Amino acid sequence: MVYPELPHDVNSPTHPVSAMDYMPVEPLRALQLHRLQWTVKYAYERVPLFRKRCDERGVRPEHVKTLADIKLLPFSKKVDLRDEYPMGLRGAPMDEIVRFHCSSGTTGKPICIPNTMQDIEVWKNGAMRCLTMYGIRAGDVIQVAYGYGLFTGGLGLHYGGEGLGCAVLPISGGNTERQIMLMRDLGVTAIAATPSYFLRIMDEAKKQGVDFRRDTKLRHGIFGAEPWTDEMRETIERETGIIAHDIYGLTEIAGPGVAGACPHRTGLHIWEDHFYPEIIDPDTLEPLPDGELGELVFTTISRCGTPMIRYRTRDLTRLHTEKCPCGRTMRVMDRVSARSDDMLIIHGVNVFPGQIEAGLLRVPEVAPHYQIVLESTDTLDRFEIKVEVTPEAFSDDIRHLEDLRKRVLDAVKSIIGLTPKISLVEPNTLPRSEGKIKRVIDNRRK
16 A cells, blocks of 8 residues: 655654654645645545545545645544444555554444554654653653543653653553652653643642642643643643643544644644644634634544544634744644533523633632533523632631632623622532543533
8 A cells, every 4th residue: 555655754763853843834735735635535445434425525536636625525523433433434454553542422432543553653753743842852751641541642642752762651540649659759850641630630749748849850741632721721830830731632633742832832833744724614614714713623634544534623723824933834723722512502602611710710719620510490591610719718707708709700700791600619629530520510401
């Protein structure tokens, strides 16, 4: 089988930053078109569902003559992977598949992503490029507290770190006391985890009297796998002294390493020599120009095991073409703080959990632990936000707590325009998570 050509140094530990990061835009677009045309032909010949949908539209691979012609192609969605379970979207023959990754929601069939060795190498290279942007080098010790196994988080950062010559601690999630012990004993300098699980580590460290600045060598946090706000990042950095880096990926496209943020924090650079991005209107499905907010769509243009064409991520963001001070030419996407399928409609108003988080974190006396509870009554929805008070601010003084509750309410109301019930709860009483946190309890009648 003939694959699209890839740079020979794509995964060389002696060249951890690929020259692709700084490739002039015109040659980059030419490369993207070449790989897109290859991918469309490859998928048309090998993936029956894609061929069927193209035929229904009257589209054939030779119709893709420019990058703009990608709009002629059909979208793909997570439901396609479930409907075609286990391997209906596989493009490569089984003797070239070297690994499966799976992901699932709370119901229904899982999705299954077969990967070739080239797919794994491309993913590993993306993780290496992200880690290098963050300032992580050979000699750093990376504690990978993402889940290992079917979830892509752990292995992506594991092999990316080893590719750079770092020492990797594959601790996975859970056993938080041991996380802190090994962090101190092994001189960990970087940790990779979901932001919600790192908050749990922070809580445990505080309980043990461990000061990250004084008692550890930790300098970097690599956080992803769930939306988190700028306010959350500021809280983590202020309380620990580390630099909180954003990394982006998804099982359907590749694990963490699809995009990452450089130190200038203009957004996340997408490695678009492998992952071609679009922004569409989630209602009309029409492409939107760079700079406009919409749903992120990816096409893998060097993937063979499971080529994904115009995959709707449900993540809401923008693409920017302004030149980044770091010199990288790869387009930048805004940090994802909301998903179109996470949107809540409350009293006719569209509300995202990230908006509520941003409001809560404006009040220093509350902790970054909260839960949104929605209930139905006979006449309307009941909207409650439970939020923990910090140990320092917790008090038996009713007037003090009432004043705090009003300030929290004002902060949230100023962002979402609604008046929820605010319930202040004692420190360490809301559920914690060792993986992705569940912030919303929606008990409304469907």
